[in-house]
Amino acid sequence: MGANTAVAPPHKSNGIRTGEAAGPEKPRRPRDDRKAAWLFLAPVLVGFALFYAYPTLRGVYYSLTDYNMLAPPNFTGAENYQQLIGDEQFWNALRVTGYYVVLNIGSQILLALILATLMHRLTRSVALRALLLVPWLVPNVTVGLVWLWLLDANLGFVNHMLDALGMETTSFFNSPSLAMPTVALVNTWAYTGYTALLLYAGMLQVPQHLYESASLDGAGEWRMFSRITLPLLRPVLALVLVVSLIGSFQIFDTIAVTTKGGPVSATRVIYYYIYEQAFTQFHMGYASAIAVVLALLLGVLTAVQMRLLRASRSDLA
Amino acid sequence: MRSINRRAGAALLCLAATAGLVSCGGSDSAGGKTTLDYWLWDDRQLPAYKECATAFEKANPDITVKITQTAWDQYWQNLTTQLASGEAPDVWTNQSTYYPQFAANGQLLDVQPLVDRDKVDLSGFQAGLADTWVKDGKRYGLPKDWDTMGLVYNTAHFEKQGVSAAELADLTWNPQDGGTLEQAIAKATVDAEGRNGLDPDFDKKHVKTYGFLPEWADGGHGQNGWGPLAASIGFQYLDKNPWGTHYNYDDPKLAATIDWFKHLIDKGYAPRFDKSSDVANSELITAGKGAMTIVGSWTISMFTDPKVKEKFAFAPLPAGPEGRKSSINGLADSIWAGTEHKEEAWKWVKFLASPECQKSVGKHAVVFPAQKAGTEEALAAHKAQGRDVTAFTDAAASKDGTFLLPVTEHGTEINPLVQDAVQSVILGQTGAESALKSVNDKVNGLFK
Numbered sequence: 001m002g003a004n005t006a007v008a009p010p011h012k013s014n015g016i017r018t019g020e021a022a023g024p025e026k027p028r029r030p031r032d033d034r035k036a037a038w039l040f041l042a043p044v045l046v047g048f049a050l051f052y053a054y055p056t057l058r059g060v061y062y063s064l065t066d067y068n069m070l071a072p073p074n075f076t077g078a079e080n081y082q083q084l085i086g087d088e089q090f091w092n093a094l095r096v097t098g099y100y101v102v103l104n105i106g107s108q109i110l111l112a113l114i115l116a117t118l119m120h121r122l123t124r125s126v127a128l129r130a131l132l133l134v135p136w137l138v139p140n141v142t143v144g145l146v147w148l149w150l151l152d153a154n155l156g157f158v159n160h161m162l163d164a165l166g167m168e169t170t171s172f173f174n175s176p177s178l179a180m181p182t183v184a185l186v187n188t189w190a191y192t193g194y195t196a197l198l199l200y201a202g203m204l205q206v207p208q209h210l211y212e213s214a215s216l217d218g219a220g221e222w223r224m225f226s227r228i229t230l231p232l233l234r235p236v237l238a239l240v241l242v243v244s245l246i247g248s249f250q251i252f253d254t255i256a257v258t259t260k261g262g263p264v265s266a267t268r269v270i271y272y273y274i275y276e277q278a279f280t281q282f283h284m285g286y287a288s289a290i291a292v293v294l295a296l297l298l299g300v301l302t303a304v305q306m307r308l309l310r311a312s313r314s315d316l317a
Numbered sequence: 318m319r320s321i322n323r324r325a326g327a328a329l330l331c332l333a334a335t336a337g338l339v340s341c342g343g344s345d346s347a348g349g350k351t352t353l354d355y356w357l358w359d360d361r362q363l364p365a366y367k368e369c370a371t372a373f374e375k376a377n378p379d380i381t382v383k384i385t386q387t388a389w390d391q392y393w394q395n396l397t398t399q400l401a402s403g404e405a406p407d408v409w410t411n412q413s414t415y416y417p418q419f420a421a422n423g424q425l426l427d428v429q430p431l432v433d434r435d436k437v438d439l440s441g442f443q444a445g446l447a448d449t450w451v452k453d454g455k456r457y458g459l460p461k462d463w464d465t466m467g468l469v470y471n472t473a474h475f476e477k478q479g480v481s482a483a484e485l486a487d488l489t490w491n492p493q494d495g496g497t498l499e500q501a502i503a504k505a506t507v508d509a510e511g512r513n514g515l516d517p518d519f520d521k522k523h524v525k526t527y528g529f530l531p532e533w534a535d536g537g538h539g540q541n542g543w544g545p546l547a548a549s550i551g552f553q554y555l556d557k558n559p560w561g562t563h564y565n566y567d568d569p570k571l572a573a574t575i576d577w578f579k580h581l582i583d584k585g586y587a588p589r590f591d592k593s594s595d596v597a598n599s600e601l602i603t604a605g606k607g608a609m610t611i612v613g614s615w616t617i618s619m620f621t622d623p624k625v626k627e628k629f630a631f632a633p634l635p636a637g638p639e640g641r642k643s644s645i646n647g648l649a650d651s652i653w654a655g656t657e658h659k660e661e662a663w664k665w666v667k668f669l670a671s672p673e674c675q676k677s678v679g680k681h682a683v684v685f686p687a688q689k690a691g692t693e694e695a696l697a698a699h700k701a702q703g704r705d706v707t708a709f710t711d712a713a714a715s716k717d718g719t720f721l722l723p724v725t726e727h728g729t730e731i732n733p734l735v736q737d738a739v740q741s742v743i744l745g746q747t748g749a750e751s752a753l754k755s756v757n758d759k760v761n762g763l764f765k
Binding site: 068069070071148152153154155168169170171173174175176178258262263264265276279280281282 | 393
């Protein structure tokens with residue numbers, strides 16, 4: 001009970017105001033609650049300061065230097081950022097990342113929506129739901145390696161099938177036009193089950209009687225989906241979109257084990273570019289600058305989406 | 318084996334004695350045991366160097382050598398992070414593209430004063446190897462091995478196609494008609510119906526075995542393909558190597574070489590890049606998917622492994638208008654500038670570079686040691702196993718037959734730039750001349 005009341009103030013103030021928020025409410029609470037609150041918050045705060053705040057500040061500092069990890073950094077001001085503007089590889093990285101996100105999120109949400117609807121309206125088998133999660137449980141590096149082998153031009157099962165069907169074999173990860181869609185679909189394969197489960201949970205919140213009355217009125221499945229399920233799913237859909245969009249921007253591991261940014265620069269996404277700059281070319285300062293810009297970009301994107309999310313939350317009421 | 322160890326031990330005792338005399342003045346060793354960290358990346362070489370370490374420890378009971386092997390893909394990253402955190406290994410295996418960066422940032426110990434002090438004899442090394450590691454009078458490592466390039470081919474396959482070993486040992490090449498190399502490759506390319514590349518009905522859409530497997534993840538040097546061929550028509554990477562500051566990637570000779578590779582692909586004699594496997598060429602060729610490729614001497618044991626089903630042989634690179642040209646590249650052992658055990662690390666490096674250690678490494682026949690005596694051991698070991706590796710040793714020994722891979726600043730930045738440009742040509746996205754001209758401007762821009 002004590003812990004419950006101790007955590008209450010920050011909850012009530014909705015996380016926007018913190019310590020001072022307790023001010024006006026003072027008469028209602030015993031003094032030592034706040035001390036207890038800080039005590040409980042301390043581990044998280046220390047962790048946050050040590051593993052998030054400090055590295056972020058240090059990263060911002062490095063972005064203003066020529067740090068190469070081997071020699072002490074020299075302050076160079078905005079030089080890295082100026083270089084960034086003229087760096088075609090950086091713009092290319094943003095472009096291919098955007099392309100990836102569109103392909104990945106588009107296909108993933110669409111497929112997940114279909115799967116979730118089927119689970120919702122057709123079968124509620126727990127075993128099936130569990131099966132859908134299996135690809136999501138496999139580590140990304142393993143997923144990348146498995147598909148690298150399956151799709152290999154010479155030894156891959158998929159190309160054996162193509163060959164058996166009399167079709168021309170191809171190298172999915174080495175073709176400039178196919179490489180990015182392939183990576184995007186591999187990750188769609190890995191994540192669709194999880195996304196579908198989230199959407200399914202959202203669908204369960206839709207009152208059952210709506211479907212019953214709709215079917216009494218003679219509405220078909222498609223009509224019920226478009227008129228009932230989809231509109232009422234919007235808040236959940238928005239949440240899933242925010243979460244998976246940010247996750248999608250962070251695409252790295254699949255690229256690192258399959259295409260390594262190639263062919264030419266077709267899959268050199270922003271995170272892979274940062275990694276290359278920092279750890280294979282030792283431009284830690286420059287890599288930090290890209291990371292800072294990326295953080296800002298993601299911040300803006302999240303803010304926009306949060307607004308969308310809040311708009312749809314009022315929809316629910 | 319034992320006699321080698323004993324000889325090594327005797328030599329080391331002398332070394333230890335001299336080192337002891339010098340370090341008598343300000344030695345900080347408190348009589349405790351020193352552990353030296355030593356890094357290398359090649360797992361096949363690990364047993365050979367473990368043997369050296371054992372011999373070294375026997376002669377220097379107060380020093381233990383801890384060898385860490387990390388795969389090439391992670392090696393430089395790990396090393397850099399360790400350097401950044403001040404925890405680097407005392408001694409590590411160095412490579413010529415990477416070391417200028419470490420030298421420029423003061424991470425490598427200049428061993429020239431120690432070489433002078435101990436009067437280390439550098440004349441036993443293969444010519445040219447020791448000098449790669451010198452910049453502005455400072456010496457950043459002692460050579461440990463060398464490699465040259467050659468052709469590897471499937472003997473039964475070429476025999477069946479009517480190309481003899483004698484023909485393959487004396488191929489010619491030029492970018493206009495590809496010389497006898499292209500003829501051999503064409504004959505070795507076989508489609509699903511069993512027709513070879515010279516047959517008018519040859520179906521390039523259904524090739525069963527490609528005559529040649531090119532390498533396209535080859536950085537800024539093209540060591541496994543365009544590098545040696547372009548050199549055989551007179552291409553030179555740099556105004557001055559090592560330590561040049563102007564690259565010549567815009568040389569029309571290089572463009573002509575890359576165009577020839579493209580032509581090979583268009584003919585169907587080599588796999589299209591966007592349809593090629595992600596598996597390494599060495600694996601594909603041992604699986605019978607290709608008949609020939611260019612390889613480095615460090616891969617010999619992959620092809621001669623008794624477990625490999627197909628039989629392979631090595632041939633010299635084809636002779637271009639300027640003769641046969643193979644890259645020669647060597648690794649060295651370098652000492653970290655921040656080591657706490659400078660004298661011990663130097664002792665270990667000196668031992669690694671000594672004929673004793675290199676001869677024992679040579680016996681393993683996994684690599685050609687930098688010491689000529691070590692190379693001879695390796696040759697003898699290969700011969701005893703019935704392998705002919707003279708393609709590589711002849712290349713190293715021939716006058717004007719070798720060239721150095723580029724050793725300059727910015728090596729790690731140049732590699733991806735040039736590799737991307739070459740890949741874009743091979744994929745048909747851009748013409749060779751314009752792509753190479755534009756990448757050359759970028760590369761030279763790094764030196765401004």
